[in-house]
């Protein structure tokens with residue numbers, strides 16, 4: 345068993361920043377990651393990082409844009425922390441050597457991004473995430489922070505008191521992918537989950553195959569609610585055949601969207617008369633699909649994104665990476681022809697419920713980055729707001745876990761304050777199949793001491809691996825495909841009651857099939873069949889919570905469109921959705937959004953661009 349003060353699970357932007365912050369506070373930190381740090385998906389981020397750096401800009405304007413973008417479901421203390429602290433974090437990255445793109449006068453360049461009232465997106469060509477990841481990994485190496493890479497964390501080690509608010513997290517159990525062994529990591533100070541996105545719940549996604557939402561599912565099974573899971577961002581410009589992203593930076597630089605008739609539909613069909621292509625992502629995605637559904641799409645599937653008019657010099661300077669992606673994956677030469685694009689799953693606004701310090705309801709358990717929901721993005725994230733979230737909230741979680749005094753948080757976690765139970769009755773069974781109770785909780789048991797608890801959990805995890813390897817049964821791949829297909833068909837950009845109910849039925853079948861899952865590859869080293877099988881369980885838990893939240897929310901807010909009620913309903917729905925696992929029985933409840941900030945109260949307004 346390994347022991348450290350702080351154990352960070354995940355080595356993307358959030359995990360690396362959290363580890364550096366904890367180390368700055370004097371903690372002995374370790375990072376445990378299923379991928380080598382620089383293979384983390386942060387490296388795929390292209391467009392940039394929002395930060396109010398110029399005199400003519402302000403964090404207050406950034407906060408206003410973020411809250412409007414969130415369709416008033418962001419929590420003001422988190423939104424304001426993001427906007428206030430992102431400038432100093434960007435400057436910190438620059439001091440660590442991140443090679444930002446620059447103007448002639450030497451200042452860091454900034455470009456416009458969707459939904460922003462000021463061009464405040466800083467970038468490093470079209471490879472911002474790659475540069476950010478490498479810059480922070482250099483710091484991790486320089487500081488001698490221990491990294492255990494190619495360790496797949498299977499579960500959290502958490503005590504099992506009835507009320508999650510009384511539980512404590514003592515560490516994690518993980519599978520060493522290289523050696524095929526299970527071991528434990530005890531964390532005396534705290535565990536920080538920074539496990540990234542969950543795009544593999546869908547089959548057309550910009551996310552990597554490793555983005556299976558493991559941390560969210562682990563925290564959920566240990567008793568932390570998942571928050572606002574129904575709010576999934578579908579990015580308007582992904583390549584049709586693969587889901588590979590074409591950055592919003594293309595539209596930020598002046599790229600134009602056309603339908604089959606050659607119409608600039610964002611203006612000509614009145615979707616966003618002021619901002620056109622640079623409206624918020626949810627608006628542009630719906631516009632594209634409406635064009636396709638009304639017969640104005642190309643090959644009944646996609647629209648065109650044209651950047652030819654920007655000229656070769658500017659494209660090569662600022663968007664060179666995009667040329668390679670379009671050429672390699674679609675055979676399109678962006679210099680001489682438009683690129684085919686359509687909406688694809690891109691980002692999860694929801695995730696592990698935390699406050700603005702990254703704390704969850706369980707003592708000693710934190711979350712930061714895309715797996716967490718503080719909530720900064722509410723019902724829709726603005727492009728360029730995820731990377732600052734990683735560094736601002738990664739740093740905050742790292743500091744807190746290492747014992748830094750940070751004052752009382754304003755955002756409540758767990759069932760405190762004005763929470764209310766959901767009234768919705770699901771027609772289909774949800775949650776664990778078969779016996780419920782402590783065995784379904786996967787959250788551990790109450791043991792005499794932390795070490796005893798860890799030993800018990802390591803043993804349980806070993807038995808699980810041996811069982812998966814020795815039994816005969818169904819392959820995970822067919823179950824995973826069934827989940828992805830139903831989620832893409834029924835819980836996509838446009839959602840309606842019938843389809844959402846269908847998705848829950850299909851997910852039930854998939855859950856039942858998973859009780860018979862087995863691993864056919866017996867190898868002990870680099871057994872990807874085994875890892876994917878464990879990940880598929882996580883995908884199932886997440887997909888179900890997502891579909892439950894989407895079915896119960898009968899309104900149209902941000903990325904969540906409902907056929908039955910095509911308008912925002914602030915009277916009934918200005919609230920966050922939460923799903924708690926409750927020893928195998930998912931329970932839906934709500935808590936109000938916090939709109940009172942330090943700068944102002946963000947009164948909900950009609951959201952137009």
Ligand SMILES: Cc1cc2nc3c(=O)[nH]c(=O)nc-3n(C[C@H](O)[C@H](O)[C@H](O)COP(=O)(O)OP(=O)(O)OC[C@H]3O[C@@H](n4cnc5c(N)ncnc54)[C@H](O)[C@@H]3O)c2cc1C
Pocket residue numbers: 353354355356357358359376377378379380381384385386387388389390391392393394472473495496497498538539540541550551552554555558559589690691712713714715727728729730731732734
């Ligand atoms: C193609 C693309 C482009 C984007 N462009 C931008 C942009 O320009 N600007 C912007 O603001 N946002 C952008 N985003 C969003 C943003 O990049 C992501 O939200 C962010 O990088 C996620 O960072 P993270 O640290 O939370 O997770 P990741 O970078 O995905 O890292 C997750 C880490 O967790 C580890 N992990 C996961 N599960 C386990 C497990 N079970 N055990 C051990 N380790 C585990 C992984 O190994 C990995 O190290 C983009 C997203 C995509 C997909």
